[in-house]
Amino acid sequence: MFTNNSFRISCLIAILLLSTTANASQSWEYLVKTYPLLGNDGALTTTLNKLGKQQWELVNCTEGDAQLTCIFKRQAKDN
8 A cells, every 4th residue: 555655746746748749849858856854745736837837847846854845847948
C-alpha cells in the first residue's frame, strides 16, 4: 500500500515522464527552488501557483532535511 509520500513521489515521476514527450526542437530553461517544510501547505500552494502563472512547470520534487527541493522548467524565450 502507498504511503502519502510514496504516492506523491509516484505522481511526480509520472508528471516528469509525461512532460518529457514534448517536441525535441523545443529548448527549455530550468529553475531550482528549495522550500522549508513547515507544515504550511497553503503557503507552498500559493508559491507554486505564482510560478505556474509565470509558465513554470514543476517537473521534479524531492524531500530531505526538512526541506523540499523542486525543479521547474518552461519553454525558453528564444523560441
